[in-house]
Amino acid sequence: MASPCSLQMDGEDEPAMRHxxxxxxxxxxxxxxxxxxxxxxxxxxxxxxxxxxxxxxMDAETSSLLDFAxxxxxxxxxxxxxxxxxxxxxxxxxxxxxPQPAQIQGLLGKVxxxxxxRGNAQVYLPIPGMELDFGGFGKEYAADRAASVLHSLGIxxxxxxxxxxxxxxxxxxxxxxRGTPWHIDIQHPRPDTSHTRQPHQALARxxxxxGGLATSGDYERFFIHAGQRYCHVLDPxxxxxxxxxxxxxxxxxxxxxxxxxxxIAMLKGHSAVDWLESQGVRYLAVRKDGxxxxx
Numbered sequence: 001m002a003s004p005c006s007l008q009m010d011g012e013d014e015p016a017m018r019h020x021x022x023x024x025x026x027x028x029x030x031x032x033x034x035x036x037x038x039x040x041x042x043x044x045x046x047x048x049x050x051x052x053x054x055x056x057x058m059d060a061e062t063s064s065l066l067d068f069a070x071x072x073x074x075x076x077x078x079x080x081x082x083x084x085x086x087x088x089x090x091x092x093x094x095x096x097x098x099p100q101p102a103q104i105q106g107l108l109g110k111v112x113x114x115x116x117x118r119g120n121a122q123v124y125l126p127i128p129g130m131e132l133d134f135g136g137f138g139k140e141y142a143a144d145r146a147a148s149v150l151h152s153l154g155i156x157x158x159x160x161x162x163x164x165x166x167x168x169x170x171x172x173x174x175x176x177x178r179g180t181p182w183h184i185d186i187q188h189p190r191p192d193t194s195h196t197r198q199p200h201q202a203l204a205r206x207x208x209x210x211g212g213l214a215t216s217g218d219y220e221r222f223f224i225h226a227g228q229r230y231c232h233v234l235d236p237x238x239x240x241x242x243x244x245x246x247x248x249x250x251x252x253x254x255x256x257x258x259x260x261x262x263x264i265a266m267l268k269g270h271s272a273v274d275w276l277e278s279q280g281v282r283y284l285a286v287r288k289d290g291x292x293x294x295x
Contacts, residue, residue: 001032001139003163010157010173020153024146031142035134044132052128058121072260073113079267081113084236085133096223104239111236140214140259143167164215167255171209181207189219189246189286204284212255216262217247233266244269246286
C-alpha cells in the first residue's frame, strides 16, 4: 500500500489472533496485487493497456468497484473521477515545479468517466492513453475487506490502519478498556516544529468504536512554489490542485465510504460543509486559513 500499515487486536487467544492477522494481511496484499496501477499485470493495468484498442473482461469484484466509482461520480457531479489519475503525468511532486498549462490541457482530453463503456462483464476505455486509477478508494476498500476477514474468523475487537485509513471492528476488548472506543489522533496539517507543535502533532483525538475513518489533505504529497502550495488532490475539471481545505476527516459506516466522502469534500471547496451535513456523517474539516469545522 506504499504507506505504513498496522493491525491491532484485543483478545486472549493468541494463536487464533495470529491466524486471523495473517488472513487479513493476505487479503490486503491480494487487493493491492489485483488493483494497483503499479503492478504490471493487475486488472487496472490490463484495462489501461487496452485503452483505445479493445474491451477487457472483468470479474464481479471489479465490476462492483466500477459501480461504486460510477455512483461516486454521479453523487459528486463529476468531481470524483477515477479516470483523472492520468493527470499525475503532469505533476511531479519531487521537482516542485508546476506543469505548463498546455501539458495539463493535453491530458484533460483523456479524463472523463462518462466516456468509459461497460457491459457484458467487460469494460472499455475508448480514448488511447486513458486510464483508470483506484487510488481514490483502494486502501479504504482493502481496510474494509480486512475487517470482513477478521469478523468471519471471530475477531470482535480490532483496529486496521492502512496509511491513515482506518476501520474499527468493535470497541476495545481488553478487560481494563472493555466497552471504550479506540482513540484516533488526527494529524495536524500545519505542524510548527519551531514553536509548540511537533511533527505529526495531533490536531484532534476522535473516538471510533465501529466503522471507518479517513482523512484527505494537502500535506502528504505537496510542494510550495512561488509561495503557493500545490497538493496531490487534483480537480478533474481543471487538472489543477485544490486549495480551499487543509484537511477533511470523515467518520462513516465503513472506510471506503469515509475515504470517498473526505476526497469529495476536498474537491467541493467552499460548499463542502453543507454537502457533508447533507450526508449525515461526522467530520472534521480544516479550512486553508486554519479554521476548523466539526460535527
